[in-house]
Amino acid sequence: MSLESHFNSSGCAISFELFPPKTEAGIETLMKNVKRLKEFNPTFFTCTYGAGGSTRGTTLDVVEQVKQITGLPVASHLTCVGSTVAQLEDYLDEAQTRGIDYIVALRGDPPKGTETFQAVEGGLRYANELVELIRSRFKNFGILVAGYPEVHQEAVDAKTDLDNLKRKVDAGADVVVTQLFYDNADFYRFRDDCVTAGISVPIVPGILPVTNFKQALRIASMCKAAIPSVLCDAMNATDCEDSQFKIGVDHAREQTIDLIKNDVPGIHYYVLNKSDAAEKLLDGVDLN
Known part of the structure; x- marks a missing residue:
């Protein structure tokens, strides 16, 4: 089954993003959570790749x-x-040997301590070049690329950012998965802009439930995602971890229901290697 076909059937396909744990105990815990997440019938799982390739082996x-x-x-x-x-x-060869189905093709953030991205000698400068490499040499991989409803932090403006996305799609990407956002209006505006720009592949929103406000502020600041004032006020009104968890999960659940009503082909959840928030927000939600 091709990657794009997951999003061409009726209903809302869901997927979950993981990151590579640093210890064997962490991997064991993650796999327990993966088994629980599987109960929600996701279409696929993804796993991130550490800065500078630091988790190359662990990711695979x-x-x-x-x-x-x-x-x-x-x-x-x-x-x-x-x-x-x-x-x-070499990485793609090994991924292919291990039976990996899809690649999330990214330029990547500048290394820690630097402000701008610099390609190494003999390397690539842009994500569309990576997509071109995969398409030319590793044709069996489905390819996902990133989109930014609130504009990539390094982009000069929204049009430039959208032009960059179109280059990735034109190079052969099958699906666009967005950076996290907390106001669905940002996603709908972005989706409309993609259609206007001639981007016709599925646009899949990415959702990260706010379960710890300090952590959410840190993550949102890194990718320049705005947290709505209503959600901020509710989180600031309590120091109770359980209360913050419920507030964040309820908001993500409301986002999910609204997105489904507005005909998204799928939703990608950044679960931070846990299953509890996803279980709460998806409980009873009709994905069909």
Whole structure:
């Protein structure tokens, strides 16, 4: 089944994003949560790829194990950071050997301590170049790329950002998954802009439930995502972790229901390797 076909049937396809744990105990806990998340019939799981390729081996270990446990397709993130074309090809070769189905093709953030992205000698500068590499040499992979409802923090303006996204799609991307956002109006505006720009692949919203306000503020600041004042006020009104968890999950649930009503082809959840928030917000939600 092709990647794009998951989003062309009736209903709302869901997927979950993981990150590679640092310890064996962490991997064991993650796999327990993966089994619980599987109960919601996701279409696939993805796993992030550490800065500069620092989790290269662990990322592949995680997605391979997730595929063995769930029997579902899996995707590995891959960035251009710190890698030559030859090294990227080596990674893709290994991913292919291990049965990985899809690649989330990203430029990647500048290394820690630097403000601008610099390609290594013999490397790639942009995500569309990575998409082109995969399409030309590894045709069996489905390819996901990132979109930014509130504009990428390095983009000069929204039009430039959208032009960059179109280059990635024109290079061969199958699906766009968005950066997290907390106001659905931002996503709907972005989706309309994509259609106007001639981007016809599925546009899948990415949702990260706010379960800890300090953590959410840190993550949102990193990707320049705005947290609505109503949600901020509710979170600031309590120091109770359980209360903040409920407020955040309720907001993500409302986002989910509204997105489904507005005909999104799927929703990608950033679950931070846990299952409790996803279980709460998806409980009883009609995805069909």
